[in-house]
């Protein structure tokens with residue numbers, strides 16, 4: 001579904017990604033692991049078509065993304081590492097994306113309510129989103145993305161800085177949507193989370209893709225020494 005070939009991304013002197021090639025199949029839950037600064041967010045921004053200034057090739061369902069960015073952008077939604085809430089109700093935060101797409105208020109209401117049920121925020125729908133806890137805000141951000149029903153969902157550290165209860169809740173939501181066949185690409189610092197949720201794992205180090213494989217391969221029999229060390233926690237942070 002997603003095919004990246006030789007992606008290189010520079011920020012001035014910094015090479016955030018170097019010659020990254022990978023494939024993500026429809027229905028995959030694809031986890032990108034790697035230390036801070038490895039290039040995970042940069043890679044997710046490129047996949048989400050928010051970053052367009054890079055070299056290499058990117059195909060979505062065999063269509064050249066670089067030539068069809070405007071048409072393809074609506075097919076992928078990204079949830080950011082630090083979501084920003086609009087200063088309005090939870091309901092309006094989630095409805096926003098549907099309203100700008102011109103859906104009828106009846107359809108907006110039914111889709112928003114069902115997503116709010118899914119993320120456990122229906123009871124809080126009238127509350128100002130800025131007044132919610134971190135975990136609740138993370139779920140609003142997830143709901144905002146889910147309500148758009150795009151083919152690919154990109155999640156950048158969906159549970160960073162959350163307590164165990166909220167992590168569990170968010171992981172349960174991700175499990176539920178991936179069981180429905182949505183393709184998910186996610187970055188995580190949390191190796192256990194990658195193990196619990198993903199079927200495919202890619203290990204990035206200093207902008208380079210060290211190894212990519214099934215969860216079983218990466219965690220049980222990695223080919224590269226570097227992956228082995230990362231998995232064992234030696235180069236963790």
Ligand SMILES: Nc1ncnc2c1ncn2[C@@H]1O[C@H](COP(=O)(O)OP(=O)(O)OP(=O)(O)O)[C@@H](O)[C@H]1O
Nearest residue numbers: 011014015016034035036037038039040041042043
């Ligand atoms: N807008 C930017 N301008 C300049 N340098 C940037 C920019 N964004 C990222 N970088 C640099 O690119 C590299 C990769 O950053 P990136 O945010 O992709 O890492 P990451 O793996 O997501 O890290 P973290 O785990 O801390 O979120 C880093 O060296 C970072 O400093």
Ligand SMILES: [Mg+2]
Nearest residue numbers: 040041081156
């Ligand atoms: Mg990041």
